[in-house]
Amino acid sequence: MSTPAQMAAKAAQQTTVIPRRDPADARKERSFAFLMYAALAVAGISLAALVFQFVSDGAGALSWNLLTNFPSKVSPETSGVKSALYGTIYLMLLTAVFVIPVGIGTAIYLEEYADRRRWFNRLIEVNIQNLASVPSVVYGLLGLAFIVRGPFSLGRTLLAGAITLGLLVLPVVIIVAREAIRAVPSSIRDGSLALGATKWQTIWKQVLPGSMAGIATGVILALSRAIGETAPLIVIGAAVSPRFLPDGINSEFTALPIQIFAFSKDNDPQFIQLASATIIVLMVLLLAMNSVAIYLRNRFEQKW
Amino acid sequence: MTSSSQTAAPAGGRGADLLRVRSARSVSELVIRAALFAAAAISVVTTVLIVVSLLKETLSFFGDVSLVDYLTGGKWTPQLAGDQASFGVLPLVAGTMYITGIAMIVAVPLGLLSAIYLAEYAPVRVRRVVKPVLEILAGVPTIVFGFFALTFLTPDILRPLFGPEVSQSNQLAAGLLVGLLVLPTIASIAEDALTSVPESLREGAFGLGASRLTTSLRVVMPAALSGVIAAVVLGTSRAIGETLVILLAGGSGQLLPSTVGSPTEDSGSMAAFIASTATGDAATGSIAYETIFAVGFTLFVICLVLNLVSIRLVSRYRQVYE
Numbered sequence: 001m002s003t004p005a006q007m008a009a010k011a012a013q014q015t016t017v018i019p020r021r022d023p024a025d026a027r028k029e030r031s032f033a034f035l036m037y038a039a040l041a042v043a044g045i046s047l048a049a050l051v052f053q054f055v056s057d058g059a060g061a062l063s064w065n066l067l068t069n070f071p072s073k074v075s076p077e078t079s080g081v082k083s084a085l086y087g088t089i090y091l092m093l094l095t096a097v098f099v100i101p102v103g104i105g106t107a108i109y110l111e112e113y114a115d116r117r118r119w120f121n122r123l124i125e126v127n128i129q130n131l132a133s134v135p136s137v138v139y140g141l142l143g144l145a146f147i148v149r150g151p152f153s154l155g156r157t158l159l160a161g162a163i164t165l166g167l168l169v170l171p172v173v174i175i176v177a178r179e180a181i182r183a184v185p186s187s188i189r190d191g192s193l194a195l196g197a198t199k200w201q202t203i204w205k206q207v208l209p210g211s212m213a214g215i216a217t218g219v220i221l222a223l224s225r226a227i228g229e230t231a232p233l234i235v236i237g238a239a240v241s242p243r244f245l246p247d248g249i250n251s252e253f254t255a256l257p258i259q260i261f262a263f264s265k266d267n268d269p270q271f272i273q274l275a276s277a278t279i280i281v282l283m284v285l286l287l288a289m290n291s292v293a294i295y296l297r298n299r300f301e302q303k304w
Numbered sequence: 305m306t307s308s309s310q311t312a313a314p315a316g317g318r319g320a321d322l323l324r325v326r327s328a329r330s331v332s333e334l335v336i337r338a339a340l341f342a343a344a345a346i347s348v349v350t351t352v353l354i355v356v357s358l359l360k361e362t363l364s365f366f367g368d369v370s371l372v373d374y375l376t377g378g379k380w381t382p383q384l385a386g387d388q389a390s391f392g393v394l395p396l397v398a399g400t401m402y403i404t405g406i407a408m409i410v411a412v413p414l415g416l417l418s419a420i421y422l423a424e425y426a427p428v429r430v431r432r433v434v435k436p437v438l439e440i441l442a443g444v445p446t447i448v449f450g451f452f453a454l455t456f457l458t459p460d461i462l463r464p465l466f467g468p469e470v471s472q473s474n475q476l477a478a479g480l481l482v483g484l485l486v487l488p489t490i491a492s493i494a495e496d497a498l499t500s501v502p503e504s505l506r507e508g509a510f511g512l513g514a515s516r517l518t519t520s521l522r523v524v525m526p527a528a529l530s531g532v533i534a535a536v537v538l539g540t541s542r543a544i545g546e547t548l549v550i551l552l553a554g555g556s557g558q559l560l561p562s563t564v565g566s567p568t569e570d571s572g573s574m575a576a577f578i579a580s581t582a583t584g585d586a587a588t589g590s591i592a593y594e595t596i597f598a599v600g601f602t603l604f605v606i607c608l609v610l611n612l613v614s615i616r617l618v619s620r621y622r623q624v625y626e
Binding site: 043050057113127130131133135138142145146171174260261272276 | 329330332336337340341343345346347350351353354357358360413414417418420421425436440441443444445446447448449450451454455456484487488491516517538545546547551552575578579583596597600603604607608610611612615
């Protein structure tokens with residue numbers, strides 16, 4: 001009936017026709033979109049409510065006195081978080097002293113030196129992965145049995161707390177630092193080695209400066225995780241509401257999360273309000289650290 | 305780098321000098337290498353110390369309590385004196401699983417749907433804002449979530465909904481908040497996995513006439529399955545090990561009957577029991593001290609097994625793209 005040319009034209013027409021959307025398909029698409037938005041809304045509203053609740057509750061109790069007074073178990077009006085704030089800052093600094101060299105050293109070893117065919121190097125890698133999934137309360141038990149008592153017997157001191165928290169966040173530092181070191185292209189290393197630098201000179205002068213932004217970000221994230229941890233410090237026996245400042249690494253201490261815990265277990269609503277205010281203090285500290293991390297990442301990020 | 309020592313060397317001894325410099329350099333290289341290895345070994349030592357410290361007390365615990373009673377007993381009352389004390393860990397494990405279950409019912413659908421939205425549907429601008437917010441939320445201290453459950457969710461939402469018999473510490477509040485706690489983690493890691501699926505797969509699916517929904521669920525999701533599984537397993541193990549939310553809002557788990565009650569009653573979990581008992585006061589060698597290590601060891605083993613399963617699953621479903 002029709003000429004071959006007509007048939008060809010018809011075929012061409014058919015293949016270029018865009019198939020009509022199946023209405024059932026469109027319905028599915030719409031209901032999935034609805035599900036997604038609902039999920040986002042539920043998650044977003046709950047998390048917003050969480051923030052709103054402690055901000056609105058605690059804002060009234062925020063004052064300089066909160067930061068400059070020692071905690072009191074009887075009078076919420078004069079109670080502050082001075083010892084906890086100092087304790088948290090000291091803990092953070094001591095933890096940094098421990099995790100920065102050990103974490104970066106491990107990352108350099110694994111990325112630059114380790115021969116993955118050796119079983120112990122693979123063991124180190126799998127082990128770090130496993131350590132990252134150990135619950136924080138178990139690190140508290142390690143701290144209690146080995147550091148506070150037992151072989152090290154440091155007592156419930158700032159140093160014992162910092163070592164416990166340091167071991168807890170070490171995997172975070174290592175994992176992030178490894179990624180940063182891996183991102184430095186091998187051409188940089190080859191160039192440095194070709195100019196006669198030793199392996200360590202190459203690492204020290206080329207690889208580390210090139211990965212500094214990523215490493216610093218990892219360290220800050222790890223430290224902000226450390227200062228938010230409560231469970232290990234409870235287990236090793238951090239002091240509750242002490243009215244003194246730690247006077248050295250062998251002094252007893254407390255930290256902001258412990259203080260929040262102590263306030264929030266009180267039945268007096270004024271202490272509950274103090275707990276909210278202390279959460280604000282802790283969150284401001286954490287946000288400040290996160291902002292520094294984001295700034296460092298944007299400011300010093302290397303484009304290769 | 306060695307030019308100064310080379311030029312300073314007398315012409316005749318130049319070769320020997322070069323050799324000496326080189327060996328000094330290689331010695332310091334070796335020292336550095338050894339120091340770095342020592343740093344890496346600390347993580348292995350940590351694991352060994354964790355296992356040793358847990359096992360030591362756990363073994364002496366099982367000198368007093370039979371392993372069978374511990375693993376099959378249905379009553380957890382280690383606080384009671386003498387014959388009243390019962391060390392059946394099942395209620396504690398059940399409490400942990402109950403709370404984890406509630407948490408995952410909340411966190412897995414919400415987290416994965418959010419991840420799919422962010423990776424496949426959201427405009428770039430939305431993603432650029434939401435992603436860092438998720439990361440910050442994942443870093444909010446867990447005590448904040450526990451505080452919210454204790455001071456808002458239970459008194460202001462759950463009691464009006466379910467009546468005054470809702471206990472001040474209850475599994476429902478703890479489970480919901482643990483779910484909210486792990487949600488950002490699951491969403492963030494799953495989103496990373498989805499975005500790392502190469503664009504060409506999506507283009508291929510669209511080219512074959514697939515809708516965005518089909519592409520997301522039938523093409524991108526299976527391709528990112530290993531990462532998505534890892535996200536869910538990591539969230540689960542965080543929920544199992546979570547302490548503070550349950551300690552504040554779920555119950556301490558110090559005295560548990562043989563039946564696990566309704567979600568509006570308090571129960572507690574393994575981690576909460578450890579933290580509520582080990583406040584630094586338990587005397588070394590006492591049964592209370594040994595108990596926390598036995599429970600800690602149980603918790604450690606559960607999380608370890610979960611992690612090993614996750615590593616297996618991830619490597620089985622991993623798809624490698626160029």
